[in-house]
Amino acid sequence: MVFDADAQVGGELLLIGGEPSEFCVEWAVEAYDVVAEVHESTLVSQVKSGAEQAGRPDLYAEWRRFVTTQPVLGAAEFLSAKNRFLTVPQWATWIDESYEPVPPATTSGGQVAVCGLCDQWMTPTSGGGWHCETPRCVRALHMPSPTLRDAEGAYRLRPELVRSVALPGRPELALAQALAARGARVVLYPGLDALDLVARWPDGYAVGVDVKDWHKPYLLARKIKRFPRWETGHPFAYGDAFLVVPADRVARNRSYCDIVRRRSAALRSQPHIEVLTDQALISRCPDAGQPGEVVCGP
Ligand SMILES: [Zn+2]
Structure with missing residues (x-):
């Protein structure tokens, strides 16, 4: 489908300055669910199954955290990244397939x-x-000034991973760091991404969180999954469950959380899951008075 600049459907912009709008991308994922998700998540699935087979599920979380925080790597950084986990040779392949030489x-x-x-x-x-x-x-x-990097021999994160892993990962990592700043030990992507994070405080209080950064609440409502149940004593066991939306989404649409709650069959069948903003969750969580940490495994 080709649209002229800033084409609209149902009052929603599909293109902004020639680029697909957030509505367009979310609508495409919803409308062409299987094809779009299979295509974009081939590498994600490969890392997930490879980490599981290697007996290192933490490396799936390490990979997600790495690609989310490292958009451009110099030649030496790229080599160093590939050699980070020498006992798991698949790791170098995952880094190879996640990045491409910076196009001239x-x-x-x-x-x-x-x-x-x-x-x-x-x-x-x-x-x-x-x-x-x-x-x-x-x-x-x-816009703040960009950081300029030498392009000679440099690599960049592949565009499909920017869209499907790095951008969704930013609010997840920001929340993890904010909860760690209040004293929690935060495990990223526990159970091979069964949740985005589990945060546990020294007194034993623990929360399980999925972060969803979608433009349209009614499209998000259809994509909510079942939260895992981990028994008491399991390293990822948690008490309270939260579906978290970045606060700027709600600032632009005050009904956002209500729409998600009302429209989601998954939430109706899991009424213990609370929908709220990242800022609301952070302010409700305890503050142990000294910093915790963000980790990738139990
Ligand atoms: Zn930007």
């Missing part, structure tokens, strides 16, 4: 830019500046 067309003056707002790589504009395609950055009124 995306460099300017021998450099590649990393966005100061979303930490993803940017593309040069004809006017000599840099443009970030991340939806939040397209909407942002003020």
Whole structure:
């Protein structure tokens, strides 16, 4: 399907400045669920099953955290990243398949830019500046200066992983760090991504959290899964369960959490799961007075 600039359907923008809008991407995932998800998640599935077979499910979480926080790698950093887990040779393959040489067309003056707002790589504009395609950055009124990296021999995260892993991963990692700052020990992606995180405080209180960063609450409502139950004593056991939405989504639509609750069959069958913003969860959680940590395994 080809649309002219800023095409609309049902009052929603499908393209903004020639790029698919968030609504367009979410609608495409919803409408072409199987094809889109199978295509984009081939590498994710490969890492998940490879980590499980190697008896190192923590490496799945390590991989997600790494690609979410490292959009551009210099030649030496790329080599060092590949050699990080020498006892699990698949790790080097996963890094190889996650990154690609920085395309010359995306460099300017021998450099590649990393966005100061979303930490993803940017593309040069004809006017000599840099443009970030991340939806939040397209909407942002003020953009901080990008960080410029030497493009010679550098690698960048593949575009499909920016969209399907790194951008969704940002609010997950930000929440993990905020809960760790309040003293929790936070395990990322426990049970091979059965949840986004489990945070446990020294007094034993523990929460299980899935973070969902969707533009449209009624599309999100159809994608909510069952939360896992881990028995008392299991390293990932938790008491309270939360489905967390980034606060800026709710600021733009005050009914967001209500719509998710009302429209989700999964939430009706799991009434113990509370829907709230990341800021609301952070302020409700205990503060142990000294920092905890964010880890990838039990
Ligand atoms: Zn950006």
